[in-house]
Structures are given as structure tokens and as C-alpha cells.
Amino acid sequence: MDLERVASVIRETAAAEMVRQFADLDPGDIGEKSPNDFVTAVDLAMEVRFAARLPDLLPGSVLVGEEAAAADPGVLDRLGEDRPVWVVDPLDGTANFASGYPLFCTIVALVTGGETVAGWIYDPFSERMASAERGGGAFMGERRLSVVRPADLRNMNGAIYGYRFRTSSAYREIWGRGRGRLGHCFNTRCVGQEYLARLIGRAHFGLYTRLNPWDHAAGCLLHEEAGGAAAMHDGAPYRPLGPRQGLLVAPDWDIWRQIEADLIRPASV
Structure with a gap:
């Protein structure tokens, strides 16, 4: 798996929808799937873009997006299939985004055989992109990541x-x-x-x-x-x-x- 190809799709999608429309939503662009569980026109537009692009990077793969699963929970059954599955939260932190608070991100995982084999998290404002492939370590750009253990x-x-x-x-x-x-x-x-x-x-x-x-x-x-x-x-x-x-x-x-x-x-x- 070419982690950078996926990262490029994530950056381009975030720039086209998330960054462009931040703090510029109309009231009609914001809705609720359930009480306090928000969805915006940006969530939906980003998921459509990911559904069109990510499966092309891996022939035979399918996509499970948060918004598609909210509309049809049966979409989650794809996670139990043999095909590779892209699991996508196009806009994590929708409530923050909708209220104009700049703390949100995009999350993408690749799941095969019920196990996560690769993952990406992208913050469009800091431009931090964390990525990992199972067994290969976690990286932010060229820097290998290591969690910190406080002494106390x-x-x-x-x-x-x-x-x-x-x-x-x-x-x-x-x-x-x-x-x-x-x-x-x-x-x-x-x-x-x-x-x-x-x-x-x-x-x-x-x-x-x-x-x-x-x-x-x-x-x-x-x-x-x-x-x-x-x-x-x-x-x-x-x-x-x-x-x-x-x-x-x-x-x-x-x-x-x-x-x-x-x-x-x-x-x-």
C-alpha cells in the first residue's frame, strides 16, 4: 500500500470541501442524524469524493463511510466481507466544525479480514498527517512517531x-x-x-x-x-x-x- 497516495487524496478532499467551507456554512447546511449528532453538507460532500476516489487506489475494495452507515446500517456488513474496506470519517468533530471551532480532522482506515492494516488521520489546519501500515511503524511525514510515557x-x-x-x-x-x-x-x-x-x-x-x-x-x-x-x-x-x-x-x-x-x-x- 502506497501510504502517500492515500494521504494525497485526503489532503485534496479536505482542501476542496472542509477548509474551503469552514466558518462559511448556511443554517440549512447543518442537520442532526439524532439528538446532538450533527451532520453538515461538508460531511456528505467529502464522503462522496472519498467513495469516488479511494476504491480506485485498490481494485476490488469498497468503502464504509460514517454518513452512509447512518443512512443504512447494513453498510457495516461490508466489514465482515473478504474484500478490502476503506473506513472513513470524512469530518470527525462535526459539532466543532459546525460551530466554527477549528478542532476537527479526517480519519481513514483500510480494513482487511476484519483487521485494520493501514490508517491515516489528517488535521487540515496544522497540516499534520499521521499514517501507519501494520508492522511498519507510525509516521508524521518523515518523522517516526513514538508515544510519550510520563514519569508520573x-x-x-x-x-x-x-x-x-x-x-x-x-x-x-x-x-x-x-x-x-x-x-x-x-x-x-x-x-x-x-x-x-x-x-x-x-x-x-x-x-x-x-x-x-x-x-x-x-x-x-x-x-x-x-x-x-x-x-x-x-x-x-x-x-x-x-x-x-x-x-x-x-x-x-x-x-x-x-x-x-x-x-x-x-x-x-
């Missing part, structure tokens, strides 16, 4: 959130146990930007309970290829077709086990 857990920053989990007692308990043991906990409303932050050392861990494949397939691969640890709460490997709740990513397996024991395990008792 209290200096570790990261994300703890989930749409439905937010209102549960277990979620509040996890937040409470993390206070004082970990550093700053946040929610950017853009999972792809959180993966990028971990790849460049600005964040260190993430606890997620809403696992759409277009949000995490590329990011998990990038994190692992940069030397990080990622697994479901029970220790099982993340898979795009796997359970839809309960993912923890951390700088290494020692920290992963410590966060799991201190924050997650007590909530499941």
Missing part, C-alpha cells in the same frame, strides 16, 4: 468519555477515581484529534465507550504502531467489528494495566 501518572493527560456513558453512575465514578491520580482529563468532541495529541506527546491515554469503527480503526493502529497499548476493557484486542463499548489506550502495557485496575475494574464490580 499525575502528569498524564487524556480523554475519558462516551455519549451514553456520560450520564451513568459508572462514568461519574471513573471520573472521581481519576481525579488526583491522573493529570487533566478532557473531551475535545473529536476523537481523531485526541489520537493525534497522543502521537505527538500532548496527551497520553484515552478511555472510550462509543466505538464506531470510523472513529477508532485508524487511531488504534497508529497508537499501537507508535509503541502504545490499546485493548478492550477485558484485555481483548480492538477490532473494527468487535464490541462497540469499552476501549482503553495508554502509553504502554504497565500503565494500561494500572488504569484498568484503578479506574475501570472497580466500576464493573
Whole structure:
């Protein structure tokens, strides 16, 4: 797989739609798929462009996009087929984009046989493009990426959130146990930007309970290829077709086990 050819398609698509129309949407360009789950004309236009271009890069491949899956959940069945599948979130962080807040990105993964084999995350404003191929490491341009392990857990920053989990007692308990043991906990409303932050050392861990494949397939691969640890709460490997709740990513397996024991395990008792 030529990672740069895919990266070029991502950059060109972002420039044509996302960057050009940022902070210039009409009210009619913004809608809701469900309460607080936004979609814009830019999401839709970008997904159409990706559907037209990405399959041409790999004969026989098909595409699963967030917006197509929202309209027809049966599209997700493609992930179980033998054909290579492009998994695309054309505009991750749509709520930020729609409100004029410049924290969003594009996420693309290539899945074969139910396993992520390549991934890309692109921030159009910083022009950071992270890419990885399984077994080949994670890169940002020519620079090989390596996650950062703080010497003290209290200096570790990261994300703890989930749409439905937010209102549960277990979620509040996890937040409470993390206070004082970990550093700053946040929610950017853009999972792809959180993966990028971990790849460049600005964040260190993430606890997620809403696992759409277009949000995490590329990011998990990038994190692992940069030397990080990622697994479901029970220790099982993340898979795009796997359970839809309960993912923890951390700088290494020692920290992963410590966060799991201190924050997650007590909530499941």
C-alpha cells in the first residue's frame, strides 16, 4: 500500500470541501442524524469524493463511510466481507466544525479480514498527517512517531468519555477515581484529534465507550504502531467489528494495566 497516495487524496478532499467551507456554512447546511449528532453538507460532500476516489487506489475494495452507515446500517456488513474496506470519517468533530471551532480532522482506515492494516488521520489546519501500515511503524511525514510515557501518572493527560456513558453512575465514578491520580482529563468532541495529541506527546491515554469503527480503526493502529497499548476493557484486542463499548489506550502495557485496575475494574464490580 502506497501510504502517500492515500494521504494525497485526503489532503485534496479536505482542501476542496472542509477548509474551503469552514466558518462559511448556511443554517440549512447543518442537520442532526439524532439528538446532538450533527451532520453538515461538508460531511456528505467529502464522503462522496472519498467513495469516488479511494476504491480506485485498490481494485476490488469498497468503502464504509460514517454518513452512509447512518443512512443504512447494513453498510457495516461490508466489514465482515473478504474484500478490502476503506473506513472513513470524512469530518470527525462535526459539532466543532459546525460551530466554527477549528478542532476537527479526517480519519481513514483500510480494513482487511476484519483487521485494520493501514490508517491515516489528517488535521487540515496544522497540516499534520499521521499514517501507519501494520508492522511498519507510525509516521508524521518523515518523522517516526513514538508515544510519550510520563514519569508520573499525575502528569498524564487524556480523554475519558462516551455519549451514553456520560450520564451513568459508572462514568461519574471513573471520573472521581481519576481525579488526583491522573493529570487533566478532557473531551475535545473529536476523537481523531485526541489520537493525534497522543502521537505527538500532548496527551497520553484515552478511555472510550462509543466505538464506531470510523472513529477508532485508524487511531488504534497508529497508537499501537507508535509503541502504545490499546485493548478492550477485558484485555481483548480492538477490532473494527468487535464490541462497540469499552476501549482503553495508554502509553504502554504497565500503565494500561494500572488504569484498568484503578479506574475501570472497580466500576464493573
